[in-house]
Amino acid sequence: MNIPFAIPECRVAHLVERHDDHLVVPVRLDAATGCCPECGHASRSVHSRYHRHPSDLPLSTSQTRLRIEVRRFYCRNPTCRRRTFAETPTDLLAPHARRTRRLGEAQARVGLACGGAGGARLLVHLHMPASRATVLRLVTRMPMPDTPAPIRVGIDDWAIRKGSRYGTIVVDLDRHRVIDLLPDRTAPTVAGWLKRHSGVELVARDRSTEYARGASLGAPQAQQVADRWHLLTNLRQAVERWLHGAHARLRSLPLLPGSTARPARRDRAFARTPSELEAGAQCD
Structure with missing residues (x-):
């Protein structure tokens, strides 16, 4: 059975063992010699052979396992403290990996x-x-992928353990991604992070005095603004306070000509007699 894909650093045998739930692909390493990992001395003296059986990418609809024949060499360098070493396909497999x-x-x-x-x-x-x-x-x-230096960041607190322990989350506002998590929400911690990222030009934060002081200490050149969530929260609270104060004034305004006053639902409920209330309870 021919193998339709290559395996780096190995020679693939033409015969593949087929089992009920997987395939076994026997391979050998291409290198003619082994290189001692301790001293770097090359050797051709084979001490022994053994097999490794790591899993590999599936072939068609079958799981695939490799049977790699690994040689153990003698190290012929008299000054090296290792007597034997095993060859390892570094591009294909990590040491002791399955x-x-x-x-x-x-x-x-x-x-x-x-x-x-x-x-x-x-x-x-x-x-x-x-x-x-x-x-x-x-x-x-x-x-971790290489990321550009942040320019506009947002900082806010987050619960490591709600009600007990809180940290600080730092978000890149240009890429809309979390870039760091800080262990607490104190000004020295925020200032230290901003000092390590000197290119920050804008800091979006909440109304916390600790974050304000940390941004001023760590990035004095950056502009501090309120983030979108807190802007909307401040606007909602201001509208609620205005409506709460204006509610009494609106009720005291005179009616427009030609309009008839309709009692409020609560006023109608209190205006009902006890007999009406009992009749309504029996109906329920």
């Missing part, structure tokens, strides 16, 4: 899109099964 690097990357990207539990359910249908804990672990091991 899955190839490309399989781990595929599972991690599914986890980024679907989360731990959702990613685990989807990976079963993609023939790359992994538990939700494994998916989350692979996601946390992914390197």
